[in-house]
Each structure stands twice: as structure tokens, then as C-alpha cells.
Amino acid sequence: MKIVAIANQKGGVGKTTTSINLATCLATLGKERVLLIDLDPQANTTSGLGLTTQPGESLYEVLIGHASLASKVTATRFDNLSIIPSDMELAGVEIELAQTEGHLTRLREVLSQLRVASMYDWVLLDCPPSLGVLMTSALAAADELLIPLQCEFFGLEGLAKIVHVQEQVRLSGANPDGRIEGIVMTMFDGRTNLSRQVVDQVREHFPEEVYQTVIRRSVRLGEAPSFGQAIIEYNSAGQGAVDYRSLAQEFLTRHRQK
């Protein structure tokens, strides 16, 4: 089993879109057993899959020690995909956990029980856009970091920061084996120089980490969550589904090679 944080403090770069569509492609095409955890109080992963957010269903109670992890796992309409949804209570974690000792490793302790049970091949963590407690504790808990990177200038600027934060978490001793698994370029628009320049720059600085698969900008990817559907349900033959299937395939290939 591997725990993968899908994180980038820059907002709107495709973390949630990648979480939903990588998880559903792994579960259906790869028959991998996936647990998807929505760690963002905005709960976009939860609503993007068509689930309603109810207070009390998120990891909040588990993080403050009032409930078990297993009690929050919910099945989805996909056979091999389970989810722990989010709710607004999670926003309270930022302040409440910040005031306790060991806030950095609380999530890591909670998720460590999943390693014993070995019910899943992959646990994906959709992270909020922030440098706060939820994001840093996800980095402390994860074996690997997958960074969605928007093909824009501000996206490029943010890359050094997330790499730096991950390094700090690793060096803090909270997660000595944590590593960057990969960088996925998102919202690539072939008609603009900007997209191509950003991809070229990232490939130059991070040749090993950057995925060959590039997720192209596609209106269908923006529409799918309004129907509560993953792209392979909403527009299975379109460009968005092609790109995310290719990403899931490459994700599995990269892990088999290791």
C-alpha cells in the first residue's frame, strides 16, 4: 500500500480534478483498490463525485480522537473505490491541531492503521491550497507527493515552495522516507506559448519527476463535477478521459518499475 498526497499550495491548479479522476481511473481500469480522502474543508472532491457533505462524516472527529478511521470510510458507486468525505468541521482542524503538540504527525498516526489492514493498494489525499496544518500533516503522512502544476507563471513560481515544504517535513524527522513521486502538468493549452514555455522549464529542472502525460485544458473536465461525475462517466471518449486514463497507466508503470 502507498499513501500519496496530491498537493500544491497554489490554488486552482487541478488537485481535486486529479484526485477524482486518477482515483476513478485506477479503480476501474487498473482494478486497484483505492481509498480517496478529501482533506480540503471546501469538500470539492466530495461534491465532485456527487456526494453530499454532512457534518460529522469527515476525518475531523478521527483527528481529535473521538472516532475511529474505519467509521468514516464510505463506499462509492465504483467497486474498488472508497472515500472519506470532507465537511466544514475540517476547517476547525487548522486552528485546533495547531495548538496541540505533535500536530504534524497526528494524521500520520491515524493513517498508519491502514498499513496493517492492507485493504487498499493506494490511499490518495486531496489537499487544500494552503501552507497550513492540513497540508503539512498530509506531507508528513504520505509516502509520496504528486504535484499537479498548472501551465501558468504563478504555477511555476509555486513549485519551488511546495518542493521546499516537502523537504522541510522530511528533514524534520516526521517523514524521513517521504519523496516527490511526480509532477503532473495540468490545464495545458496547446494554442499558447505560455503553456509550452512552462512545460519546457519544468522538464528542464525536474526531468525525472515530470510525467510524460500532460492534462490538456478541456471544458468537459470543468463541467463533469457539476453533474457529480468523474470524467470517465461524463465524457468517456473525450480528451479529458484520454488524458486521465493515460495518467493512471503511467502512474502504475512508474510504480512497477521502482
Add this chain to the structure above:
Amino acid sequence: MKIVAIANQKGGVGKTTTSINLATCLATLGKERVLLIDLDPQANTTSGLGLTTQPGESLYEVLIGHASLASKVTATRFDNLSIIPSDMELAGVEIELAQTEGHLTRLREVLSQLRVASMYDWVLLDCPPSLGVLMTSALAAADELLIPLQCEFFGLEGLAKIVHVQEQVRLSGANPDGRIEGIVMTMFDGRTNLSRQVVDQVREHFPEEVYQTVIRRSVRLGEAPSFGQAIIEYNSAGQGAVDYRSLAQEFLTRHRQK
């Protein structure tokens, strides 16, 4: 003088792009005296204007009481525009302020001295994408909230949350007169139904607040920050500059009418 928070916890909706371009349009076309404060540790407003981020230049030291506000104000190449830049130290504020009493009103206290000096007509606050201390204290400090809203499903979902958080800050007593000044639709793509549907829905629920001006999706707006330029410098005759001039004009008209 009015303090305006440009905020929305949803990431990547155009908060920084609106902060930079509204501030520069107000300062040049309207000859208004503007102070722009970058409250986001990502420091995109700072780099988007071509300034380098140096540790020690942000509000961080002011918020923890080690420096005066005036010492952080920096002139820019625009006559009527000053800025307080950001740096990564601001990220520490989330955790440090959260642990002190009265963290919600610390920024409000700090900025209140600007009201006495009356050197500015407008103070604009570019906020980070989060529900944490920096964003909530900006809502507590601001007379008004301007909400950039991306013409996408997740953008629409987030609107209820920012409206709710602003209401909570108002009711907490920290800022009884705080109000929503407006909602600006951003990244509108006329070729898609999604954009039109989102605009229609927002206009239906918030007819008073939604600006007539809609900021259209334009590659030039994405390119400008990589040159450290505002849109009126980078592509003054293009669609992005037209839209932000129109926004600045409407912003002034709405305030004159009140």
C-alpha cells in the same frame, strides 16, 4: 478611505490578478491613492508586479509587534500606488497568531492607523486561498469584501462558504459594519455553456452584488505576471485591459453612489 479585502477561499479564481489590475487601474486612470497589501505567503501579487520578495519586508514583523506599518510600505513605479509586499515569513503567522488571544482583530488594529493618516483612498488586501487566520483577520479588518468568482462549478459552490465566513466574522463583533461590496465574475469563456450558466445563477442569487463587468478569460492576463507587469502595461489595448479598466470604473461608480 476604505479597506477592501479581495478574498475567496477557493483557489485560483483570480484574486491576485484582480488585486494587481484593479489597483493599477484605480491608481492610473482614476488617480486614486492606493495601498496594495499582499497577505498571501505565496507572494504572487509581489512577484506579479515584478518585485522580488525579500524576507523581512512583509507585514509579519508588524503583526507580531516588532515593526511599524509605515516601515513596510514601499513605493512602486506607479505614482499613486504603494505596496506592502509578502514573504514566506507570513506563512508563520497562520500558526503563531492562531495561538494568541485576539488573533482575529490583530490586523484590524494594525491597519486602523491608516485611517488616521488618510494618505490613501483605497487599501486593497490580496488574500490567500484558505479559511485560516490570514483570511479571517483580513475580513475582520476590511470595510468591504470583493469576491472574485471563477465561472466554474467549484467556484459557484465556494460562494456560499465565503459569504458564510464573512457573516460569522461580522456577527462575532470583530467587524460589525463589514459588508460584501461585490462579486466579480472571472475567467468567463463565452464559448462554453458552463460560464454562462454560472453567471446566470450568480446574478439570480446576488443581483445587487454582481458587477456588470465580467472579466473574460484572456491568455495575456496569464502572461503579464511572468513579465512582472500589470495588464495595462503588458497589453494595454487588449481584452484584459479593457475588462479591468471597466471594473475600476464600475468600482468607483458604485462607491460614489453609496
